[in-house]
Amino acid sequence: MPVGRCWTHPCPAGSFGEGKAGGPFLRAGTVPLLEDAGGVALNESVAIMLYISQRYGPTPLLPTGNAALMAQCLQLTLFGETEVGMNLNPLIAAHFMAGEADKRNWSVIGLEERVKRAIQNAETLVYNKSYLVGDDLTLADISVSCGFGIWQGALGEQLPEGLMAYRERLRARAAYQRAKSRCAEVE
Ligand SMILES: N[C@@H](CCC(=O)N[C@@H](CS)C(=O)NCC(=O)O)C(=O)O
Numbered sequence: 034m035p036v037g038r039c040w041t042h043p044c045p046a047g048s049f050g051e052g053k054a055g056g057p058f059l060r061a062g063t064v065p066l067l068e069d070a071g072g073v074a075l076n077e078s079v080a081i082m083l084y085i086s087q088r089y090g091p092t093p094l095l096p097t098g099n100a101a102l103m104a105q106c107l108q109l110t111l112f113g114e115t116e117v118g119m120n121l122n123p124l125i126a127a128h129f130m131a132g133e134a135d136k137r138n139w140s141v142i143g144l145e146e147r148v149k150r151a152i153q154n155a156e157t158l159v160y161n162k163s164y165l166v167g168d169d170l171t172l173a174d175i176s177v178s179c180g181f182g183i184w185q186g187a188l189g190e191q192l193p194e195g196l197m198a199y200r201e202r203l204r205a206r207a208a209y210q211r212a213k214s215r216c217a218e219v220e
Pocket residue numbers: 061062063064065076077078079114118122
């Protein structure tokens with residue numbers, strides 16, 4: 034699929050800024066970042082997924098043919114960012130950069146509780162199902178599982194058994210393995 038340029042980790046040094054990737058309005062400097070034909074530049078992961086699905090779809094990753102599945106997919110795709118991903122950045126900052134007095138402060142504990150609540154919610158959703166929205170992968174899984182990877186990998190936190198098995202299923206997918214080999218090539 035001839036989508037434009039996409040940056041993930043590792044991001045080429047000096048890629049961001051005026052006249053560079055994403056143009057002047059993407060100085061936030063976060064990845065992922067997508068540039069596409071026609072002056073398109075996006076650096077919000079959920080917007081990138083919705084854009085690619087609409088622009089280059091249709092795709093079963095966004096099941097628009099079934100209202101109930103589409104609603105669930107949209108809901109959980111946003112949930113992955115607003116209830117999981119968004120809370121992880123301050124938690125990572127606290128974990129790796131905060132002084133001792135702030136590592137376990139009120140905000141950190143509150144954010145952890147919020148992520149744990151989302152984890153419980155997701156575990157209920159994958160009970161008896163292969164993926165969050167049913168038996169097929171959707172954008173929701175890409176959104177939510179990314180945060181779970183950070184929770185476990187970067188923060189060293191636990192996931193319940195049901196979600197460990199879910200992550201294993203995702204990792205076993207051929208597309209995941211292909212992406213992993215590509216990442217290894219550029220490292
Ligand atoms: N809301 C953004 C968050 C992006 C984000 O936090 N990306 C991290 C890497 S996973 C990053 O680039 N962090 C560097 C920074 O915040 O300076 C999204 O969903 O794409």
